[in-house]
Amino acid sequence: MNARTSTRLRLENITVKFPGVTAVDNVSLEVNPGEFFSLLGPSGCGKTTLLRTIAGFYRQDSGHIYFNDECIDRIPPHKRGTGMVFQNYAIFPHLTVWDNVGYGLRARKVSREEAARRIQAALELVDLVGLEKRKPKQLSGGQQQRVAVARAVVIEPHILLMDEPLANLDAKLRIRLRTELRKLQQQLGLTTIYVTHDQEEALSLSDRIAVMFRGRIAQLGTPEEIYQDPATREVFEFVGEGNYLDGEVTEIDGDSVVVTLSTGDGVRAELGGRSGAGRPLSKGTQVVVSFRPHEVEVVPQGAHGDPPGENTLRGTVQHLDYLGAIVRYHVDIGKGMTLLAEHYTAQGVPARQGDQLTVRIPPARVKLFDTDGMRIRGRGS
Ligand SMILES: Nc1ncnc2c1ncn2[C@@H]1O[C@H](COP(=O)(O)OP(=O)(O)O)[C@@H](O)[C@H]1O
Ligand SMILES: [Mg+2]
Known part of the structure; x- marks a missing residue:
């Protein structure tokens, strides 16, 4: 089974x-042929509305949609050539697996022989051969979702649209099916738009991601760009755990900036790399110092009186989450500020509740946001 020329x-x-x-506020974007593209964002940000608009179930109030160079604004949903997979599967309970998968072909008046060949190929693709005669209630959730995927790809769509297709499955199955989905999508070379509120799913599946809030795209980029180089604090917060410490800029030397926290500690940030869009940074600017809990290094306890070293913060372990592979510390660093620090348990568990803990923050990992949540970047060098 081949996707028609990729769209x-x-x-x-x-x-x-x-x-x-x-629900969707002036969104412009382009998805490349064969690309796996995710719309990621919290519930209510407009993902489903945008997907259903692409499918033609909703008509946009303004703007245009193009498949290749053809404007499809006036083309009704069933003629757009989109395959759709929903969260709740939406397969017909009274039809067998075979008839469910073939449903869209009958509607398109594909000949019996051709339909049989394509249904067979689709069932092989999603690993459901042997279950053709079963009804949905005789299938597990994962198998039902495979039926839904087979039904969407059997019509050889121009574009595959998926709306939180794995959300109803348990965690292990979700991870397995997501690997299968990605393989299938690559095998078919099918342009795919995938809607999810699960950042891990989006990061692991996608070629590129659009992160949405309040109907708008906050950032569009590869998973690495989104995770490592967030445009706003909101994006940074949405895609992973983070630390947010308020402070004031006290030193600027090119792209090397020192922020003094209300505890009196100085944290150096190296803002090198991509230069930013002219948010002026001057001494006295209030900023938020951010880094991920896994980016810090736990500093081994030295003899008393050891100097703490550059870019270290020290405090008391209030609480720790033992998560198996890692331990996450909640460290009280004073002035009401709590720091999250993660450490691989393979290297031991260096502190317990009530212990002192010192962590070092690599200056290149530090991100600065202004008080409006916009990223402060270096001038580039
Ligand atoms: N059919 C509808 N009628 C009225 N409001 C809707 C409808 N569908 C969605 N909305 C509203 O539009 C916004 C975006 O919803 P939706 O696209 O479903 O978000 P998401 O899929 O990201 O959770 C929300 O405020 C939601 O309440
Ligand atoms: Mg939705």
């Missing part, structure tokens, strides 16, 4: 309104 999707200034809410 490029272009959204141009798409806005979709419901009474009292702008």
Whole structure:
């Protein structure tokens, strides 16, 4: 089974309104042929609305949608050639697996022989051969979702649209199916838009991700760009655990900036790399110092009186989460500030509740946000 020539999707200034809410607010983006593209964001940010607009179930209030160079604004849903997979499977309970998968082919008046060949190929693709005669209630959740995927790809869609397809499955199955989905998508070379609120799913599956809040795209990039180089604090917070410590800029030397926290500790940030869009940084600017809990290094306890070293913070372990592979410390560093620090248990568990803990923050890992949550970047060098 081959996808027809892979399709490029272009959204141009798409806005979709419901009474009292702008669900999608002037979104423009382009998805490359064969790309696995995710819409990631919290519940209510407009992901489903955007997906259903691409499928044609909703008509945008303004803007245009293009498949390759063809504007499809006026093409009805069943003629757009999109395959859709939903969270709740939406397969027909009274039809067998075979008939469920073949449903879209009958509607498209594909000949019996051709339909049989394609259904067979789709069932092989999702590993359901042998279960053709079963009804949905005789299948597990994972198998039902495979039926839904087979039904979507059997029509050889231009674009595959998936709306939280794994959300109803248990954690282990979710991870297995997500690997299978990615393999299948690559095998078919099928342009895919995948909606999820699960950052791990988006990071692990996607070629690129658009992170959405309140109907808008906050950032669009590869999983690494989104995770390592967030445009805003909101993006940084949404895709992983983080530390957010308030402070004031007290030293600027090119892209090397020192922020003094209210505890009196100085934290150096190396803002090298990509230069930013002109947010002026001057001494006295209030900023938020951010880094991920796994980016810090736990400093071994030395003899008394050892100097703490550069970019270290020290405090009392209030609480620790033992998570098996890692231990996550909640460290009280004073002035009401708590620091999260993670450590691989393979290297031991260096402190317990009530113990003192010192961590070092690599200056290159530190991100600064202004008080509006916008990223402060270096000038580039
Ligand atoms: N059919 C609808 N009628 C009215 N409001 C809707 C409808 N669908 C979604 N909304 C509203 O639009 C916003 C975006 O919803 P949705 O696209 O479902 O978000 P997501 O899929 O990201 O959770 C929300 O405020 C939601 O309440
Ligand atoms: Mg949704």
